[in-house]
Amino acid sequence: MTVATDNMVDSEKASYLASGTSADQQNASGAKPVDLGMLAKELDVDPRKLMWKIDVRLVPMLCILYLMAFLDRVNIANAALFGMKKDLDLQIGNRYNVALTIFFVPYILCEVPSNMLMKKLRPHIWLPICMFSFGLITCLQGVVQNYSGILATRFFLGMAESGMFPGCFYLIAMWYVRSEAQKRYSFFFSSTTLAGGFGGLLASAIGLLDGKRGYHGWRWIFIIEGVATCVIALAFFFLMVDFPEEAKFLTVNERAYVKAKLAADVGESQQNQKTTVKDILEVFKDYKLYLAGFMYFGLIVPAYGYAYFAPTIINQLGYSTIQTQLHSVPPWVAACGASMISSVFSDYFRHRYLFTMGLTSIATVGFGILLGEHHNVNVQYAALFLCALGLYSSMPVIVCWTTTNFGGHCRRGVGSGWQVGFGNIGGIIATFSFLSTDAPQFTKGYSIGLAFAVLSMVSCTMYLICTQWENRQRDKGIGIEQWERLSDDQKAKAGDKSPYFRYGS
Known part of the structure; x- marks a missing residue:
């Protein structure tokens, strides 16, 4: 069984997690969708x-x-x-x-x-x-x-x-x-x-x-x-x-699953990103x-x-x-x-x-x-x-x-x-x-x-x-087309401005 660890490289983990998606919505970041149910099994969550x-x-x-x-x-x-x-x-x-x-x-x-x-x-x-x-x-x-x-x-x-x-x-x-x-x-x-x-x-x-x-x-x-x-x-x-x-009451795998699920819903965003x-x-x-x-x-x-x-x-x-x-x-x-x-x-x-x-x-x-x-x-x-x-x-x-x-x-x-x-x-x-x-x-x-x-x-x-x-x-x-020309940092900050994001009614 695959288990995420603290030693996983940040960029690798981000790429892995951002690929998650919900069953009824395309990934808001535009990444290739992955079944969250399968991810839960892999992380033993x-x-x-x-x-x-x-x-x-x-x-x-x-x-x-x-x-x-x-x-x-x-x-x-x-x-x-x-x-x-x-x-x-x-x-x-x-x-x-x-x-x-x-x-x-x-x-x-x-x-x-x-x-x-x-x-x-x-x-x-x-x-x-x-x-x-x-x-x-x-x-x-x-x-x-x-x-x-x-x-x-x-x-x-x-x-x-x-x-x-x-x-x-x-x-x-x-x-x-x-x-x-x-x-x-x-x-x-x-x-x-x-x-x-x-x-x-x-x-x-x-x-x-x-x-x-x-x-x-x-x-x-x-x-x-x-x-x-x-x-x-x-x-x-x-x-x-x-x-x-940074939730200490969750395990590493639980934090990984939560981040993947959130990334699938509204796009990936890191708490430690600098806000200008x-x-x-x-x-x-x-x-x-x-x-x-x-x-x-x-x-x-x-x-x-x-x-x-x-x-x-x-x-x-x-x-x-x-x-x-x-x-x-x-x-x-x-x-x-x-x-x-x-x-x-x-x-x-x-x-x-x-x-x-x-x-x-x-x-x-x-x-x-x-x-x-x-x-x-x-x-x-x-x-x-x-x-x-x-x-x-x-x-x-x-x-x-x-x-x-x-x-x-x-x-x-x-x-x-x-x-x-x-x-x-x-x-x-x-x-x-x-x-x-x-x-x-x-x-x-x-x-x-x-x-x-x-x-x-x-x-x-x-x-x-x-x-x-x-x-x-x-x-x-x-x-x-304009989205694909943005840098990774710009995409991470875009949130609901991503063309893959869909507003709820």
């Missing part, structure tokens, strides 16, 4: 056991990481109901909305640089550093005494959290081929919905500590959740998984990058509007503070379940577009009901289920679709970072969509949510048309 091994080490870690990140980001919505606005004079004008908005300024600007730093420093170092930082800053939010203090902590919280979402999506994309990715993306993204639901339950319990050691309940929400984040971050320094090329400014600028010349940004941007506006203001909206339906926190949980749970179900079918059919359209349509129905119904509390509450379910189930499908359509470390790192960074500009719009002066009907907020959800659907349709047009052009052999 069980693909199912290997997949389970990777899943157990990678996905739960990223879920916990982002659960804490999202919890620390949106717990201000729970804290607001426990007296934070009054204590910090946030009831004056739009101060509360400004405090929400300032988070997004560094969050947007630092996402692409963060992905580049993660590539350089490695995930097991960079992600725990970010996690410990935002945990510490969350604790500090619990001891601020005025408006200036909350602005400062929210600003630095945005900076510390900027690497979480794009970094985690980037890391998942570097471990799984496109037909495997959606379930993992949705499972990861479900941590967002779990954080929303868990945050409501936790806040209702922590709020009972009001007055302990002279601190109001809202302060304890920040302090306890921040300390928990810091403790987990310290453990993650030793547990976090790196890129496949020219490489980064090349990514920004791709018009599809901007369509991907608007696809995500259109959902971020209503999604953050829901995350930050759902407790306030539910409170306006006539519930007490504790009842509000508890009633905020079921819509998040429904969104989590819908996300997991849609991911299974999306991966099974290897299709994303119709799922994004269907799920986003559910959210638009929810916003339409909220705009038209102002008296029946039960109907309004049910509409919140539709909004949460549609938005938070569609978002992972969109990001999976676009991220896995970027090939190679550089294009995927820059592309995913920019998409999430640009999309989060929508968070700024969301924070000013629901003003206290618009309560209890919040007509402007619901209208904005509906409009941007439609924008996402239009952008998804345009993205589908463009990628399928490019696939047809490549089917005709356009671009192969």
Whole structure:
């Protein structure tokens, strides 16, 4: 039986591995296809056991990481109901909305640089550093005494959290081929919905500590959740998984098989390839990058509007503070379940577009009901289920679709970072969509949510048309002549620009 060894010459191994392909897709690098099943036998690797091994080490870690990140980001919505606005004079004008908005300024600007730093420093170092930082800053939010203090902590919280979402999506994309990715993306993204639901339950319990050691309940929400984040971050320094090329928990043969499978799906790309400014600028010349940004941007506006203001909206339906926190949980749970179900079918059919359209349509129905119904509390509450379910189930499908359509470390790192960074500009719009002066009907907020959800659907349709047009052009052999004139290094960096690459739908 042939077994790969550490002594194999790098160029020989690269040539050998890059020749692998999936059963339904030509090798993205243009190399002669080889049966991955045969390769698994030669390397003495069980693909199912290997997949389970990777899943157990990678996905739960990223879920916990982002659960804490999202919890620390949106717990201000729970804290607001426990007296934070009054204590910090946030009831004056739009101060509360400004405090929400300032988070997004560094969050947007630092996402692409963060992905580049993660590539350089490695995930097991960079992600725990970010996690410990935002945990510490969350604790500090619990001891601020005025408006200036909350602005400062929210600003630095945005900076510390900027690497979480794009970094985690980037890391998942570097471990799984496109037909495997959606379930993992949705499972990861479900941590967002779990954080929303868990945050409501936790806040209702922590709020009972009001007055302990002279601190109001809202302060304890920040302090306890921040300390928990810091403790987990310290453990993650030793547990976090790196890129496949340097994964110590895999054997040499297992790493070889993973690299071959990934090379067959999106083309070969080495983690240690040097990324230049020219490489980064090349990514920004791709018009599809901007369509991907608007696809995500259109959902971020209503999604953050829901995350930050759902407790306030539910409170306006006539519930007490504790009842509000508890009633905020079921819509998040429904969104989590819908996300997991849609991911299974999306991966099974290897299709994303119709799922994004269907799920986003559910959210638009929810916003339409909220705009038209102002008296029946039960109907309004049910509409919140539709909004949460549609938005938070569609978002992972969109990001999976676009991220896995970027090939190679550089294009995927820059592309995913920019998409999430640009999309989060929508968070700024969301924070000013629901003003206290618009309560209890919040007509402007619901209208904005509906409009941007439609924008996402239009952008998804345009993205589908463009990628399928490019696939047809490549089917005709356009671009192969120019491709053959490229150097090996240029081909390795080309990623999805290879004429042998086919975009998923």
